[in-house]
Amino acid sequence: MICPYCRHEDIRVVDSRDSGNEIRRRRECSACVRRFTTYERVQTRIFQVVKKDQRREGLNTGKLLDSLFSACAKRPLPVKTIEKIGKEIEDEIMNSGRSEVSSKIIGDMVMDHLRKLDRVAYIRYASVYRSFQDIETFKNEIDALLHPEPIDSEMENQLSFLPDTSLGNKGIRRRGRPRKESTPTT
Numbered sequence: 421m422i423c424p425y426c427r428h429e430d431i432r433v434v435d436s437r438d439s440g441n442e443i444r445r446r447r448e449c450s451a452c453v454r455r456f457t458t459y460e461r462v463q464t465r466i467f468q469v470v471k472k473d474q475r476r477e478g479l480n481t482g483k484l485l486d487s488l489f490s491a492c493a494k495r496p497l498p499v500k501t502i503e504k505i506g507k508e509i510e511d512e513i514m515n516s517g518r519s520e521v522s523s524k525i526i527g528d529m530v531m532d533h534l535r536k537l538d539r540v541a542y543i544r545y546a547s548v549y550r551s552f553q554d555i556e557t558f559k560n561e562i563d564a565l566l567h568p569e570p571i572d573s574e575m576e577n578q579l580s581f582l583p584d585t586s587l588g589n590k591g592i593r594r595r596g597r598p599r600k601e602s603t604p605t606t
């Protein structure tokens with residue numbers, strides 16, 4: 421096992437809890453002293469991820485977490501929240517009742533979760549792991565990022581890097597600007 425933060429290989433277990441069907445271990449990196457959690461459980465059936473080139477391999481939860489952490493790097497998100505998403509995705513996959521699932525579907529699941537959590541992380545993930553289908557999708561996402569709809573306070577914190585004016589009541593409203601009509605080309 422390697423440290424998800426600094427890649428160091430010397431990890432010690434600081435706490436271990438057995439809930440019957442899984443063992444949760446709190447681990448600490450001996451180099452950077454940061455902590456993370458791992459879960460160990462019985463795999464009741466063979467489960468395979470189908471890669472783009474049709475090769476099959478087991479679900480690599482470490483890789484899944486790696487991709488989440490790099491998408492969420494330097495975002496105001498607690499490590500626990502990111503770990504929780506990793507576990508939710510893993511559970512979704514494992515409880516889907518399938519014996520195999522494509523890596524694209526896993527990517528979609530990650531995007532669904534990140535989209536709800538943090539738009540910047542979502543766009544990062546989408547641009548690295550799934551190139552946007554078309555420029556229009558990308559533009560829509562950027563627009564949504566720059567012109568958020570009325571949002572709850574949690575979302576607002578995530579958008580705090582935007583200039584204050586764009587979040588204020590005055591700056592954000594477009595007043596009476598005439599809507600451009602599309603004229604049919606004949």
Ligand SMILES: [Zn+2]
Pocket residue numbers: 423424425426427428449450451452453454
């Ligand atoms: Zn470390």
